[in-house]
Amino acid sequence: MSIKTKLSMIMSCSVLVILILNIALSYYTTEENLRQDSENKMVLTAKQIAISVEQNQYSSDYVKRQIGNNLWLASVMAANELDPDIRKITNEELVQLSHKLGVSHISLLEQTDDDIIVSRSSDPREIGLSTKSMSYWYQAFKQLFEKQQVTIPQGQKQDHFWSDGFEYSTSSPTDIDIWGYYHDGKRNYIINPFYNNNEVDDYVKISSPDEILTKIREVNPSILEITGINPLTFASPDMGEDGRDENYRKLNDRPIRFGTYQYGSVDEDHRAVVRAVRTGQNVSFVSETHDQKVLKNFIPIFTPNKPSYVISIVMDYKQISSMVSEQLVSHASISLVLLEIVIFGSYLLAGYITRPIQSILGKVNDVADGHFDFRLKVKRKDELGQLANRINAMIRNLGHYTSRLKQMYEENRAVKEHLESIINQTADAIHITDLEGKVLRVNRAFEQLYGFRSREVEGRMLKIIPPEAAEEMARQHAQLIEGLSITSNETVWMKKDGTRVEVSVSTAPVRDEAGEITALISVSRDITNRNRMEELLRRSEKLTTVGQLAAGVAHEIRNPLTTLRGFLQLQQQSNKLNHRHLDLMLSELDRINLIVGEFLILAKPQAVHFQDRDVRFILGDVISLLDSQAHLHGVEFVLRASSDSAMVHCEENQLKQVFINVLKNGMEAMPNGGSIYIKLKLDEQAKRVRIEIRDEGIGIPEEMMPKLGEPFFTNKESGTGLGLMVSQRIIESHKGMMDIKSALNRGTTVIIELPASEQQTSLPEADQPAEEQQPDEEN
Numbered sequence: 001m002s003i004k005t006k007l008s009m010i011m012s013c014s015v016l017v018i019l020i021l022n023i024a025l026s027y028y029t030t031e032e033n034l035r036q037d038s039e040n041k042m043v044l045t046a047k048q049i050a051i052s053v054e055q056n057q058y059s060s061d062y063v064k065r066q067i068g069n070n071l072w073l074a075s076v077m078a079a080n081e082l083d084p085d086i087r088k089i090t091n092e093e094l095v096q097l098s099h100k101l102g103v104s105h106i107s108l109l110e111q112t113d114d115d116i117i118v119s120r121s122s123d124p125r126e127i128g129l130s131t132k133s134m135s136y137w138y139q140a141f142k143q144l145f146e147k148q149q150v151t152i153p154q155g156q157k158q159d160h161f162w163s164d165g166f167e168y169s170t171s172s173p174t175d176i177d178i179w180g181y182y183h184d185g186k187r188n189y190i191i192n193p194f195y196n197n198n199e200v201d202d203y204v205k206i207s208s209p210d211e212i213l214t215k216i217r218e219v220n221p222s223i224l225e226i227t228g229i230n231p232l233t234f235a236s237p238d239m240g241e242d243g244r245d246e247n248y249r250k251l252n253d254r255p256i257r258f259g260t261y262q263y264g265s266v267d268e269d270h271r272a273v274v275r276a277v278r279t280g281q282n283v284s285f286v287s288e289t290h291d292q293k294v295l296k297n298f299i300p301i302f303t304p305n306k307p308s309y310v311i312s313i314v315m316d317y318k319q320i321s322s323m324v325s326e327q328l329v330s331h332a333s334i335s336l337v338l339l340e341i342v343i344f345g346s347y348l349l350a351g352y353i354t355r356p357i358q359s360i361l362g363k364v365n366d367v368a369d370g371h372f373d374f375r376l377k378v379k380r381k382d383e384l385g386q387l388a389n390r391i392n393a394m395i396r397n398l399g400h401y402t403s404r405l406k407q408m409y410e411e412n413r414a415v416k417e418h419l420e421s422i423i424n425q426t427a428d429a430i431h432i433t434d435l436e437g438k439v440l441r442v443n444r445a446f447e448q449l450y451g452f453r454s455r456e457v458e459g460r461m462l463k464i465i466p467p468e469a470a471e472e473m474a475r476q477h478a479q480l481i482e483g484l485s486i487t488s489n490e491t492v493w494m495k496k497d498g499t500r501v502e503v504s505v506s507t508a509p510v511r512d513e514a515g516e517i518t519a520l521i522s523v524s525r526d527i528t529n530r531n532r533m534e535e536l537l538r539r540s541e542k543l544t545t546v547g548q549l550a551a552g553v554a555h556e557i558r559n560p561l562t563t564l565r566g567f568l569q570l571q572q573q574s575n576k577l578n579h580r581h582l583d584l585m586l587s588e589l590d591r592i593n594l595i596v597g598e599f600l601i602l603a604k605p606q607a608v609h610f611q612d613r614d615v616r617f618i619l620g621d622v623i624s625l626l627d628s629q630a631h632l633h634g635v636e637f638v639l640r641a642s643s644d645s646a647m648v649h650c651e652e653n654q655l656k657q658v659f660i661n662v663l664k665n666g667m668e669a670m671p672n673g674g675s676i677y678i679k680l681k682l683d684e685q686a687k688r689v690r691i692e693i694r695d696e697g698i699g700i701p702e703e704m705m706p707k708l709g710e711p712f713f714t715n716k717e718s719g720t721g722l723g724l725m726v727s728q729r730i731i732e733s734h735k736g737m738m739d740i741k742s743a744l745n746r747g748t749t750v751i752i753e754l755p756a757s758e759q760q761t762s763l764p765e766a767d768q769p770a771e772e773q774q775p776d777e778e779n
Contacts, residue, residue, distance in 0.1 A: 026327065071180030106191065108120040108191060140152055179194040231310055296314050449503075490505075502531055560588035614645050635676060642681050679691070
């Protein structure tokens with residue numbers, strides 16, 4: 001097909017599309033205008049109905065007030081006729097009294113411990129009726145009993161009297177009654193006269209707008225249905241397709257206040273009702289009901305001091321459709337004539353336009369084949385000449401950009417291969433997941449550490465988290481999504497075969513060029529061997545400490561053993577049993593047992609079990625254990641602790657090991673003896689326990705301070721340098737802080753801070769650890 005023919009067809013098709021769009025626009029514009037006009041008419045109709053309903057309401061209110069006055073008079077007259085004690089009144093007496101006063105029935109309400117019930121009535125259906133579930137009615141009855149006046153906003157109130165108008169009867173749901181309630185404080189019951197069906201018929205006719213609705217539909221036959229909808233109970237779970245609901249049968253609770261509901265779709269209509277009430281604007285839409293296309297309009301009605309409701313008007317869409325169809329036929333006839341004229345003219349115009357394009361087309365085909373070494377020669381000054389010049393510029397740019405793209409492709413390929421090589425050669429396991437947890441990529445170290453192949457996990461959820469750590473991982477995932485990074489998190493993950501491995505994991509979010517988080521990258525390292533080495537170091541230091549303590553413990557035990565030997569020799573010589581000597585011997589044995597027990601705690605491995613402990617008592621035990629060794633070196637411990645408890649969540653034996661290491665270092669730093677000052681206090685604002693241990697030793701040179709805590713670094717001839725490192729690790733595992741300050745030949749101060757436990761208790765004065773009162777020393 002030639003370009004000329006194509007251009008002619010394009011121009012004709014373009015005009016055809018324009019004509020079709022014009023017809024469609026005209027169609028929808030006409031339909032929308034007619035629909036808008038119909039909606040305006042329905043809004044006006046709804047307002048007229050609302051005015052009529054309000055007028056009917058005024059009339060019904062007047063009737064209710066008149067009947068309420070009659071019930072009040074009947075109640076006063078009944079009070080004069082009835083005995084004040086309900087037990088002396090019979091139902092037959094109430095039957096006679098109701099005929100005498102001209103009311104339908106009289107009931108008497110009696111108050112029980114937790115309810116108000118009908119105890120006597122001329123209507124047997126009322127007897128035994130409970131009122132506890134009658135919402136504000138029950139409150140009105142209680143107020144009548146308590147103060148003979150009703151203060152709730154609902155209903156009609158008079159002297160010692162209350163009435164709430166017409167309503168369906170509880171004892172006989174098909175009857176519409178009006179009740180009055182009277183209590184003058186002189187009797188133990190409420191008088192309840194009421195009218196039913198016969199007296200209510202006229203009221204229903206007065207209050208119902210059905211006659212007005214019938215006349216409106218007669219004037220406008222296109223209106224199929226008019227419905228008054230109660231938005232509070234409409235579309236409740238038990239409402240039927242006809243709008244009836246057994247749970248809401250009261251006059252003010254019924255889903256359909258007036259009219260009929262035959263063209264309804266409950267779910268669709270409920271959404272429209274909610275929207276109309278929320279926005280205060282009418283809501284309209286086209287719907288299919290009973291195989292009939294209809295236009296529904298929902299108009300909210302708001303009346304001051306009265307519940308709002310919605311008027312639904314359903315109109316037959318046939319009238320709008322017929323008018324739109326006539327308009328469519330007219331536009332289509334005119335468009336066909338115009339299209340024939342355009343087809344002939346476009347064919348002539350296409351021949352003139354396409355001739356110079358043929359020469360350009362051949363050259364463009366060469367460009368498409370990848371040839372950029374020629375230029376078009378067109379001398380025309382019109383749009384085709386400009387097109388030729390722009391094609392020449394395009395050819396130059398395409399040649400330049402093609403060369404650049406080839407170069408950039410080679411550079412990107414080299415960088416990608418380099419990065420992949422780095423990731424695969426690193427010793428740390430790396431895996432990348434999307435925000436849902438599905439694996440995007442893993443490296444070789446990951447495959448070796450966890451036993452998974454990349455093809456087994458990519459695109460799937462990674463199952464390496466133990467069940468007990470799932471909650472913690474979910475919390476960390478939420479922090480990562482918010483943009484936080486998690487570094488050096490030591491945990492336990494699972495391998496493919498189910499075995500567990502101790503790892504240190506660092507996870508960070510991956511962002512795109514716009515700064516949005518698109519993935520998460522995790523780097524994990526096997527720390528099983530490191531943890532085992534640290535545990536061995538702690539045990540080694542502990543055994544070293546135990547060995548050094550052995551001399552002090554032996555000296556401490558030798559004194560009570562000498563005493564025991566003396567007493568035993570004395571009793572052997574006298575061949576008599578001295579009970580006072582026995583008490584002293586048992587006391588010395590208890591002291592030996594205490595010393596040996598504390599020594600064994602350090603000598604044998606202990607399970608790590610964190611508990612809430614008072615640091616004062618832990619320090620006291622350590623001082624008692626080291627006291628004998630301190631005396632051998634001429635060292636005195638001076639403890640200053642506040643009377644407040646210093647509870648921390650800790651592993652007691654590990655803290656003892658820290659305090660023993662620090663105190664032993666202090667003793668060894670004072671070869672000529674001296675004092676070690678220990679201060680302990682609770683910082684309630686920071687919620688931390690602070691322990692300061694200061695000696696009067698030789699101090700540490702300034703150039704050695706940065707190396708403190710490094711393994712096997714020490715300034716002692718027989719030291720290993722592991723004690724301070726192990727102590728720092730223990731304090732870090734307790735989420736605390738350890739700081740060392742020292743001045744050469746002036747002493748060293750070790751500051752330990754631990755997070756305080758939430759449970760702090762003050763002990764009696766007798767239970768406080770011993771505190772030696774010494775003058776404050778400058779650190």
